[in-house]
Amino acid sequence: MNLLQKINVLFTKSELKKVWLLFVGILIMGLLEVVGVSSVVPFIAVVVSPELVYENIYLAQIFNFFNFQSVNNFIFFLGVFLILTLLISNGFQAFMTWCITYFTNTQGSRLQVRLLESYLMRPYGFFLVRNSSDLGKNILSEVNRVTGGVVMTSLQVLSKLIIVLFLFCLLIFVNPIIAVSSAIFLGGIYALIYTLVKLRLHNIGLATTKDNFELYKATNEAMSGIKDIKLHGSEKMFVNRFLFPAVNLANYHAQKVLIASLPRYLLEVVAFGGVVAIIISLIAINNGMNSAIIPIISLYVMTGYRLMPAFQQIYSGISNLKFNIPAFEILIREFSNSNIEKR
Numbered sequence: 004m005n006l007l008q009k010i011n012v013l014f015t016k017s018e019l020k021k022v023w024l025l026f027v028g029i030l031i032m033g034l035l036e037v038v039g040v041s042s043v044v045p046f047i048a049v050v051v052s053p054e055l056v057y058e059n060i061y062l063a064q065i066f067n068f069f070n071f072q073s074v075n076n077f078i079f080f081l082g083v084f085l086i087l088t089l090l091i092s093n094g095f096q097a098f099m100t101w102c103i104t105y106f107t108n109t110q111g112s113r114l115q116v117r118l119l120e121s122y123l124m125r126p127y128g129f130f131l132v133r134n135s136s137d138l139g140k141n142i143l144s145e146v147n148r149v150t151g152g153v154v155m156t157s158l159q160v161l162s163k164l165i166i167v168l169f170l171f172c173l174l175i176f177v178n179p180i181i182a183v184s185s186a187i188f189l190g191g192i193y194a195l196i197y198t199l200v201k202l203r204l205h206n207i208g209l210a211t212t213k214d215n216f217e218l219y220k221a222t223n224e225a226m227s228g229i230k231d232i233k234l235h236g237s238e239k240m241f242v243n244r245f246l247f248p249a250v251n252l253a254n255y256h257a258q259k260v261l262i263a264s265l266p267r268y269l270l271e272v273v274a275f276g277g278v279v280a281i282i283i284s285l286i287a288i289n290n291g292m293n294s295a296i297i298p299i300i301s302l303y304v305m306t307g308y309r310l311m312p313a314f315q316q317i318y319s320g321i322s323n324l325k326f327n328i329p330a331f332e333i334l335i336r337e338f339s340n341s342n343i344e345k346r
Contacts, residue, residue, distance in 0.1 A: 009335045013114070013149075021106055025158060028099050032092075033165035036309065037173050039092035043305050046081040048298040049074070103158045111150035118142050118337060136220035141337060144215050145330040152327030160320035163313040170306055170313075177302060181281060189274065189310075193266060193318045200262045204325040207255040212329045214248035214255070221245040259326050263319040271311060278307045 014022065045062060048055055053074045056066050062077075071077045122129075122138050174182035221244040225232065232238055281303055285296045 009331075012335055012338050014110075018110065018113075022158075025099075025102060025106060026161070028095075028102060029158075029162045029165050032095055032099050032162060033169040035088075035092040035095050036166050037169045039088045040170065040302070040305050040309060041173055042081075042085045042088045044298045044302050046078070046085045047301040049078055049081055051297045053078070099162065103155060103162070107150045107155035107158070110154060111146055114146045114150065114334070115142050118146060118334070121338065134216075134220065136223045137216055139223065140215050140219040141333060144219070145212070145333050148211075148327045148330035149334050152323050153331045156320045156323045156327070160317050160324070163317045163320070167310060167313050167317065170310055174303075174306060177299065181303075185277065188277070189270065189314055192270060192273070193314060196266050197318060197321060200322070201325050204259065204262060204322055205328070207258055208326040208329045211252060211255045211326070212333065214251045217248040218245065218252065221248070259322070263322040264315075266318060267315045270314070274307055274311045278303055 010019070048059075049062065056062050056074050056077055066077050069080070071080065119142055122142075171182055171186055174185070221241060225241040225245070232241060282300050285300060
């Protein structure tokens with residue numbers, strides 16, 4: 004079964020329409036991000052060199068169109084425009100984050116209801132061969148892993164990929180060599196790290212599924228057999244049965260978080276060093292600091308400030324996806340074997 008078929012198993016047609024609407028919103032978010040970052044350049048350029056208002060054809064057209072009385076008024080206008088653009092861009096990002104979070108959480112509840120219904124509609128013989136703890140784990144735990152760790156993470160990764168793509172298009176327009184070199188360098192480091200850790204993420208993802216089952220099984224048997232437990236004084240045995248998978252799950256989660264966040268601390272230093280190197284190179288090429296390169300430096304600093312968190316969230320999201328794929332495969336298998344119609 005290919006990815007498209009798996010998506011069709013998991014989502015109804017109306018839900019897929021909502022996913023497409025979210026994708027359109029993500030594209031708009033990427034465009035607003037580029038507008039917000041690029042609006043830094045004219046503001047800084049005019050602040051450093053006010054004469055650009057008359058020398059630059061585009062700035063001159065805006066200046067004349069709005070009939071500004073002085074350059075200071077025009078600088079004030081550009082400053083307000085910059086702040087409003089960043090406010091709109093960040094506000095829309097916050098709105099899209101809410102939309103993605105709301106969609107995935109409501110999708111989680113719908114999947115839980117669908118999965119419970121599909122189990123309850125199975126013949127009695129189904130329950131004779133399937134452990135009830137396994138069914139409860141799938142409904143309560145695996146669905147949450149899929150909606151939070153696969154669906155939401157996929158949408159978040161997609162949104163950051165779009166932002167990264169749009170910002171790199173902006174950088175390519177400014178300086179193709181620096182843009183391509185930075186993309187290859189940063190992308191290559193993250194790709195190398197992910198290659199080294201992806202097998203471990205997959206293994207602890209499988210182990211998490213297994214220990215989740217042991218946790219639910221121990222809890223279910225302890226609660227349903229409390230009379231026998233008290234009769235035989237076997238409380239300690241059931242506590243230990245619960246303790247071992249609980250400790251394992253805490254350890255797996257800690258490993259996943261560490262793997263997902265580890266590159267950030269190294270690459271923040273690398274990226275900052277890269278921005279410093281670019282600034283030094285621009286100063287060397289232009290024989291010192293001058294008004295022409297200050298807006299470009301501001302653009303690189305602003306872009307780097309936006310790109311580094313996006314790169315880290317993409318890597319962290321992909322790591323999270325790898326960890327939760329076993330749960331995704333379980334749901335696909337369970338829904339594929341169900342005769343309940345999606346609605």
